[in-house]
Amino acid sequence: MSTEPEQYDVVVLGGGPTGENVADRTRAAGLSTAVVESELVGGECSYWACMPSKALLRPAAALAGARAVAGSREAVRGPLDAAAVLARRDSFASHWKDDGQVSWLESIGAVLVRGEGRLEGPRQVLVRTPDGGERRLTARHAVALCTGTRAVLPSGVPGLAEARPWTSREATSSPTVPARLVVVGGGVVGVEMAAAWQALGSRVTLLVRGAGLLPRMEPFAGELVAAGLSAAGVDVRFGASVTGLRRADGVVAVSLADGGELTAEEVLYATGRAPRTEALGLASVGLTDGDWLAVDDSCAVRGVDGGWLFAVGDVNHRALLTHQGKYQGRIAGAAITALAQGRPLETAAWGPHAATADTAGAPQVVFTEPEAASVGLTAEGARRAGRRVRVVDYELGSIAGASLQADDYRGRARIVVDEDRGHLVGATFVGPAVGELLHAATVAVVGEVPLARLWHAVPAYPTVSEIWLRLLEAYRDSAPAE
Numbered sequence: 001m002s003t004e005p006e007q008y009d010v011v012v013l014g015g016g017p018t019g020e021n022v023a024d025r026t027r028a029a030g031l032s033t034a035v036v037e038s039e040l041v042g043g044e045c046s047y048w049a050c051m052p053s054k055a056l057l058r059p060a061a062a063l064a065g066a067r068a069v070a071g072s073r074e075a076v077r078g079p080l081d082a083a084a085v086l087a088r089r090d091s092f093a094s095h096w097k098d099d100g101q102v103s104w105l106e107s108i109g110a111v112l113v114r115g116e117g118r119l120e121g122p123r124q125v126l127v128r129t130p131d132g133g134e135r136r137l138t139a140r141h142a143v144a145l146c147t148g149t150r151a152v153l154p155s156g157v158p159g160l161a162e163a164r165p166w167t168s169r170e171a172t173s174s175p176t177v178p179a180r181l182v183v184v185g186g187g188v189v190g191v192e193m194a195a196a197w198q199a200l201g202s203r204v205t206l207l208v209r210g211a212g213l214l215p216r217m218e219p220f221a222g223e224l225v226a227a228g229l230s231a232a233g234v235d236v237r238f239g240a241s242v243t244g245l246r247r248a249d250g251v252v253a254v255s256l257a258d259g260g261e262l263t264a265e266e267v268l269y270a271t272g273r274a275p276r277t278e279a280l281g282l283a284s285v286g287l288t289d290g291d292w293l294a295v296d297d298s299c300a301v302r303g304v305d306g307g308w309l310f311a312v313g314d315v316n317h318r319a320l321l322t323h324q325g326k327y328q329g330r331i332a333g334a335a336i337t338a339l340a341q342g343r344p345l346e347t348a349a350w351g352p353h354a355a356t357a358d359t360a361g362a363p364q365v366v367f368t369e370p371e372a373a374s375v376g377l378t379a380e381g382a383r384r385a386g387r388r389v390r391v392v393d394y395e396l397g398s399i400a401g402a403s404l405q406a407d408d409y410r411g412r413a414r415i416v417v418d419e420d421r422g423h424l425v426g427a428t429f430v431g432p433a434v435g436e437l438l439h440a441a442t443v444a445v446v447g448e449v450p451l452a453r454l455w456h457a458v459p460a461y462p463t464v465s466e467i468w469l470r471l472l473e474a475y476r477d478s479a480p481a482e
């Protein structure tokens with residue numbers, strides 16, 4: 001329980017996927033690095049987000065895949081074995097123990113400091129340890145804030161706190177299947193968790209205040225995912241707002257603005273995220289406690305002099321995705337290393353110290369049935385950014401590989417082509433198992449591969465990837481953008 005400052009080259013606050021990647025890069029460059037973690041090394045993603053949620057969803061996709069093909073359909077004898085799915089989920093969440101990730105941190109030579117860290121002025125970090133003690137850490141070169149986000153509950157909804165709603169944490173870790181589940185919010189967490197729990201046997205109602213799902217994707221993605229959820233038995237309601245909740249006798253009564261009422265064993269609020277910055281000591285370095293941390297492309301925090309403070313991953317609000325946080329971690333780690341070695345940063349677009357892909361080519365897969373996968377800009381986003389684009393759509397079910405994959409394959413693909421630059425700036429695929437199609441599109445967008453060259457990237461027959469050929473043909477035969 002020492003209060004003597006410990007000196008490190010780099011101090012990382014938050015040992016989620018982002019913080020781990022910063023530490024990996026700074027350790028690889030020989031910089032001494034401490035990682036401060038208040039809960040579990042591995043962060044939200046490993047225990048209450050990506051891994052457990054995908055472990056809940058994968059069996060439903062496997063079952064749907066078997067049911068979609070004559071021959072294997074007849075071999076399906078019943079519903080999912082929920083107990084087996086939950087046990088497999090527990091194993092993917094490492095039973096909420098972080099020994100494996102702690103061993104990895106040790107293997108790269110980083111020092112793990114358990115406790116809650118906060119800034120106490122430039123380069124100074126105070127850690128409150130679980131035993132009630134304090135440790136003071138000083139960073140010679142950089143502090144990286146990688147503290148992620150937490151779920152947000154709306155304010156002013158009567159009875160919400162007393163109803164003890166699920167957030168993403170309970171939705172990904174529940175040991176039992178509620179008989180009925182109301183899900184509030186039509187973003188990614190809402191649709192994925194509605195799909196998972198319906199497949200596990202809950203009767204799910206999804207309440208969406210707007211007119212569509214997945215508002216950050218092309219509109220057809222939300223439409224096809226809504227159709228898939230409805231076909232699976234989810235009661236999807238648009239324009240639906242909750243006016244109050246009441247929990248009694250193990251059941252929550254949910255009152256709706258249209259005068260209706262729903263009852264369910266659990267209610268999940270999937271209504272967005274807030275940064276974990278309210279107790280980070282931001283005011284001690286001239287920033288505002290509780291804010292998202294605005295950064296430049298190398299993830300250096302704006303408004304802080306001296307190039308010592310970085311904010312990486314969800315907490316900077318650039319792209320709330322594990323793979324983008326890890327990418328930023330690699331880039332910020334390289335930037336911290338360059339500065340520590342007295343080298344200038346190379347921050348031009350697509351340079352080694354610029355997280356350009358966050359805005360130009362971040363991929364995302366929504367693991368519902370059908371899946372929705374997108375990269376880069378939507379058609380509307382590209383037009384809003386002032387680009388002259390041509391948009392080409394194609395029905396995935398018309399591809400030979402897709403009809404082999406499922407007897408009644410339904411899905412759609414879209415590419416958004418920048419007419420002045422002659423390459424893709426966005427692509428979206430919706431359909432069963434399209435997530436694995438996405439990386440080709442990411443390479444095309446990030447590599448700015450000219451369409452003329454894409455004609456030479458021949459998709460193997462009969463794979464679903466033949467969609468690429470059909471999209472190119474449809475582009476060739478369509479009218480140029482105005």
Ligand SMILES: Cc1cc2nc3c(=O)[nH]c(=O)nc-3n(C[C@H](O)[C@H](O)[C@H](O)COP(=O)(O)OP(=O)(O)OC[C@H]3O[C@@H](n4cnc5c(N)ncnc54)[C@H](O)[C@@H]3O)c2cc1C
Pocket residue numbers: 013014015016017018019036037038039040041042043044045048049050051053054115116117118146147148149168172189276279280312313314315319320321322323324325
């Ligand atoms: C239900 C759900 C499913 C998701 N599924 C996917 C998916 O399939 N694919 C995908 O790419 N993304 C997914 N995401 C998003 C993904 O979880 C995040 O983008 C990712 O976890 C961000 O990583 P991070 O390291 O920035 O933050 P986090 O993972 O949140 O890690 C931050 C860490 O910092 C620690 N911490 C916080 N404050 C302090 C402090 N003061 N001192 C010390 N430690 C502190 C926390 O304990 C935590 O361990 C999902 C999110 C949710 C909610």
Ligand SMILES: NC(=O)c1ccc[n+]([C@@H]2O[C@H](COP(=O)([O-])OP(=O)(O)OC[C@H]3O[C@@H](n4cnc5c(N)ncnc54)[C@H](O)[C@@H]3O)[C@@H](O)[C@H]2O)c1
Pocket residue numbers: 154184185186187188189190192208209210214215270271272273320321364365366367
């Ligand atoms: N497969 C994946 O990649 C994956 C899975 C889950 C989460 N994530 C990431 O995690 C982040 C958080 O996801 P999320 O779904 O929690 O947030 P989100 O911001 O994507 O969606 C929240 C939704 O809730 C709605 N909402 C907000 N307040 C509301 C209210 N009071 N009543 C009703 N609806 C309300 C919003 O309109 C929005 O549609 C996302 O940015 C996403 O990228 C990714």
